[in-house]
Amino acid sequence: MSDQTHVPAGHDLAPGEEEQHSVGTRILGYVVGLALALLLTATSFFIAGTDLVWQPSIPVALIVLAIAQMGVHLVFFLHITTGPDNTNNVLALAFGLLVVFLVVGGTVWIMAHLNANMPPMDQIMRMQ
Amino acid sequence: MLGKLDWSAIPFDQPIPLVAGAMVLVAILGVLTWVVVKGHLPYLWSEWITSVDHKRIGVMYILLASVMLLRGGSDAIMMRIQQAVAYQSQGYLPPEHYNQIFSAHGTIMIFFVAMPFVIGLMNLVVPLQLGVRDVAFPTLNSVGFWLTATGALLVNVSLVVGEFARTGWLAFPPLSELSYSPGVGVDYYAWSLQISGVGTLVAGINLVTTVLKLRTKGMNYLRMPMFCWTTLASNLLIVAAFPILTATLAMLLLDRYLGFHFFTNEAGGNVMMFMNLIWAWGHPEVYILVLPAFGVFSEVVSTFSGKALFGYRSMVLATMAICVISFMVWLHHFFTMGAGPDVNAIFGIASMIIAVPTGVKIYNWLFTMYGGRIRFATPMLWSVGFMVTFIIGGLTGVLVAVPPADFMLHNSMFLVAHFHNVIIGGVLFGAFAGFEYWFPKAFGFRLDERWGKAAFWFTFLGFYVTFMPLYIAGMLGMTRRMQHYDVAAWRPWMIVAAVGMAVLTIGVICQIMQLVISIRNREALRDRTGDPWDGRSLEWATSSPPPVFNFAFNPDVRGEDAYWEMKAHARQQSFEHEELEYQDIEMPRNSPTGFVCAFFAAIMGFALIWHIWWMVILGGIGAFATFVVFAWRDHDEYVIPAEEVARIDRINIEERRSLVSMAGAV
Ligand code: HEM
Ligand SMILES: [Cu+2]
Numbered sequence: 001m002s003d004q005t006h007v008p009a010g011h012d013l014a015p016g017e018e019e020q021h022s023v024g025t026r027i028l029g030y031v032v033g034l035a036l037a038l039l040l041t042a043t044s045f046f047i048a049g050t051d052l053v054w055q056p057s058i059p060v061a062l063i064v065l066a067i068a069q070m071g072v073h074l075v076f077f078l079h080i081t082t083g084p085d086n087t088n089n090v091l092a093l094a095f096g097l098l099v100v101f102l103v104v105g106g107t108v109w110i111m112a113h114l115n116a117n118m119p120p121m122d123q124i125m126r127m128q
Numbered sequence: 129m130l131g132k133l134d135w136s137a138i139p140f141d142q143p144i145p146l147v148a149g150a151m152v153l154v155a156i157l158g159v160l161t162w163v164v165v166k167g168h169l170p171y172l173w174s175e176w177i178t179s180v181d182h183k184r185i186g187v188m189y190i191l192l193a194s195v196m197l198l199r200g201g202s203d204a205i206m207m208r209i210q211q212a213v214a215y216q217s218q219g220y221l222p223p224e225h226y227n228q229i230f231s232a233h234g235t236i237m238i239f240f241v242a243m244p245f246v247i248g249l250m251n252l253v254v255p256l257q258l259g260v261r262d263v264a265f266p267t268l269n270s271v272g273f274w275l276t277a278t279g280a281l282l283v284n285v286s287l288v289v290g291e292f293a294r295t296g297w298l299a300f301p302p303l304s305e306l307s308y309s310p311g312v313g314v315d316y317y318a319w320s321l322q323i324s325g326v327g328t329l330v331a332g333i334n335l336v337t338t339v340l341k342l343r344t345k346g347m348n349y350l351r352m353p354m355f356c357w358t359t360l361a362s363n364l365l366i367v368a369a370f371p372i373l374t375a376t377l378a379m380l381l382l383d384r385y386l387g388f389h390f391f392t393n394e395a396g397g398n399v400m401m402f403m404n405l406i407w408a409w410g411h412p413e414v415y416i417l418v419l420p421a422f423g424v425f426s427e428v429v430s431t432f433s434g435k436a437l438f439g440y441r442s443m444v445l446a447t448m449a450i451c452v453i454s455f456m457v458w459l460h461h462f463f464t465m466g467a468g469p470d471v472n473a474i475f476g477i478a479s480m481i482i483a484v485p486t487g488v489k490i491y492n493w494l495f496t497m498y499g500g501r502i503r504f505a506t507p508m509l510w511s512v513g514f515m516v517t518f519i520i521g522g523l524t525g526v527l528v529a530v531p532p533a534d535f536m537l538h539n540s541m542f543l544v545a546h547f548h549n550v551i552i553g554g555v556l557f558g559a560f561a562g563f564e565y566w567f568p569k570a571f572g573f574r575l576d577e578r579w580g581k582a583a584f585w586f587t588f589l590g591f592y593v594t595f596m597p598l599y600i601a602g603m604l605g606m607t608r609r610m611q612h613y614d615v616a617a618w619r620p621w622m623i624v625a626a627v628g629m630a631v632l633t634i635g636v637i638c639q640i641m642q643l644v645i646s647i648r649n650r651e652a653l654r655d656r657t658g659d660p661w662d663g664r665s666l667e668w669a670t671s672s673p674p675p676v677f678n679f680a681f682n683p684d685v686r687g688e689d690a691y692w693e694m695k696a697h698a699r700q701q702s703f704e705h706e707e708l709e710y711q712d713i714e715m716p717r718n719s720p721t722g723f724v725c726a727f728f729a730a731i732m733g734f735a736l737i738w739h740i741w742w743m744v745i746l747g748g749i750g751a752f753a754t755f756v757v758f759a760w761r762d763h764d765e766y767v768i769p770a771e772e773v774a775r776i777d778r779i780n781i782e783e784r785r786s787l788v789s790m791a792g793a794v
Contacts (some may be wrong), residue, residue, distance in 0.1 A: 020500055071219060084184045088340050088341075095364065095368070096368065098452065098455075099368045099455055101763045102455045102456055103372065103408050103455065106408070106456070106458070106459075107404055107405070107408065109471065110459055110467055111398075111400065111401065111403055112402045113466075113471045114465070114466055114467055115472070116468075117466040117467065117468050118400075118466045121551075
């Protein structure tokens with residue numbers, strides 16, 4: 001971790017702040033991000049309604065596009081980069097992802113078992 | 129006009145809450161009148177209510193926790209008496225009242241005692257230990273505190289206006305749904321937790337950022353005191369887990385207010401989803417509470433053993449491991465609800481694994497004490513008492529984490545004994561240890577040791593007499609939350625537990641006496657050196673109480689136990705500050721944002737509970753306007769001139785000089 005020895009106040013970069021870039025470069029960054037985001041959104045809507053591709057692949061394609069969309073947001077708008085001053089942000093993101101993975105994954109797994117073991121009353125009646 | 133609110137909301141037929149409420153009201157009005165008449169209001173407003181100083185906010189958190197501890201404790205006394213008398217009879221509390229009491233007790237103790245106590249300690253101490261002047265977001269910090277206070281206020285209002293939930297402290301549906309709980313009780317519960325939950329989240333973000341971003345020169349991660357590490361872990365858990373609670377309660381509220389069907393029995397709702405989500409927050413929550421307590425014990429044990437913490441790095445690792453694993457065990461709270469053997473086995477094993485890093489910590493504390501020159505001052509007594517008690521609680525935890533055993537013990541008094549064993553023996557003992565340890569730092573005088581020790585022994589003994597019988601009652605088959613019972617075998621244990629409660633109450637009285645006596649003798653107990661315990665970390669390097677800016681110079685840290693090294697250094701060379709140039713210091717300005725925000729939040733919460741929609745809008749607009757005004761502020765800092773800094777710091781150095789020369793003489 002490179003940013004261990006911060007002098008408090010003043011010299012700190014708030015998460016996502018980039019001091020050294022000029023306004024022009026920053027605006028360019030946001031414009032590129034916006035364009036990519038719009039492109040991905042448009043593609044999703046197009047794919048959802050089209051019959052040009054093999055139908056079962058559509059959900060997969062949508063998931064891929066959604067993940068790409070998240071990536072674009074993280075890089076262009078939330079400024080998650082691999083730069084040395086970004087270790088905290090990357091670690092925080094990793095921790096967040098891990099927790100989401102554990103909670104969502106665990107929930108799906110638990111709920112599937114609960115549903116299998118405890119179906120609603122009318123379903124139990126039908127089984128008998 | 130007033131929604132569901134009318135005169136029937138005031139329980140004129142129930143003397144107990146009414147009298148209690150009236151007493152509280154009289155007390156509050158009395159204090160307010162005294163404050164106004166004596167002319168303390170401006171002081172209170174400018175020095176405390178609008179303060180953004182992390183030390184002041186920390187103290188206010190702890191004050192809130194202490195007051196709520198008395199409220200939750202009264203509930204506890206009433207429940208223990210009820211169970212002691214309600215054998216083959218109805219006792220003195222009717223069921224609907226008893227149910228409100230145990231629900232309020234749990235809610236208050238977790239959210240408005242344990243949480244504010246540990247958050248208060250972290251606020252007070254962490255910036256000092258990191259050697260910095262403030263937390264990352266001072267005004268937000270004040271907002272967080274006041275929102276927590278709002279939640280506590282709403283819970284107490286429910287005592288006299290309306291009712292509280294009768295659902296237990298986690299409001300499981302379908303009982304908490306509109307069809308089974310049509311009253312406002314669950315709404316009081318849910319809105320106070322939503323509002324204070326925002327406050328907690330804000331505090332969590334603030335403290336994580338403080339630890340990650342504000343550390344003094346040379347204070348790298350592996351030189352941070354243990355308490356800072358546990359603060360980091362605990363607040364990471366807050367940031368990760370509290371949104372789950374907020375979302376779950378929001379879904380419950382949607383069910384209740386807008387006819388949704390997330391957790392209802394009908395229309396495809398799924399009750400088990402609530403269990404799943406609430407415990408996905410609930411288990412991390414218990415570690416949010418206990419990790420800071422572990423931090424306190426680490427500081428206290430190493431200070432009073434006169435040794436560096438044994439196995440510092442393993443302790444860091446154990447803390448961070450707990451931080452992650454605590455998200456992998458939540459199903460152990462509903463083993464019995466049908467997930468089946470595969471799922472139960474995995475979560476059972478994970479639950480046992482989480483006991484390993486906890487065990488590591490116990491060994492570290494023991495080895496820290498081993499070979500040390502131990503001083504049994506009050507904070508150390510609480511710490512040793514904790515180690516003994518917490519081991520028992522941890523072991524019974526591992527026992528209920530074995531699914532087949534849990535099928536016998538779930539929802540029994542055994543479980544009640546387990547979690548009081550870890551929460552009182554862990555969190556509360558930790559809070560008291562921290563209170564005794566850092567009180568001189570916060571106020572500049574020590575606490576009376578004799579009353580402190582008496583408080584410890586009564587609380588310690590009282591705890592065992594109250595809760596060990598509950599283990600036995602649980603094994604005799606007694607379930608939790610019984611308003612009355614007909615089994616003769618349980619009766620004696622309930623009576624013993626009630627006696628224990630009396631002993632615990634004496635402990636609390638001793639604690640209050642300690643405070644009163646110490647305030648009265650404060651001149652004799654004055655801590656002039658800033659380092660009353662011969663401490664090791666940076667909070668002891670500044671005066672007691674510290675100046676607003678904490679440190680005239682941000683300390684330069686060269687190793688673990690930063691202040692200990694400085695002291696060793698200073699004995700040889702004497703202090704070198706003399707030559708240094710003092711500089712102006714910028715500090716954040718006080719701001720009423722937090723208080724005003726919370727004021728509107730309280731109005732909005734109350735209006736939401738009673739369906740008074742115009743008032744909801746009013747409160748919402750008010751809170752938003754406060755935010756806008758704050759966001760557009762011009763001046764957020766003021767300057768303390770260098771001469772003033774120099775003057776304050778020189779006094780401190782003089783006092784310290786005498787300490788060093790005295791220590792040198794020994
Ligand atoms: C040593 C590790 C621990 C293990 C293995 C453990 C295990 C368990 C299990 C399996 C239950 C559920 C039992 C049931 O409902 O039948 C439980 C309940 C509980 N535990 Fe622990 N526990 C541990 C430590 C802690 C700590 C440190 C705390 C708090 C600081 C805590 C607080 C609670 C609470 C509040 C409940 C009851 C919640 C309720 O049902 O209302 N536990 N524990
Ligand atoms: Cu748990």
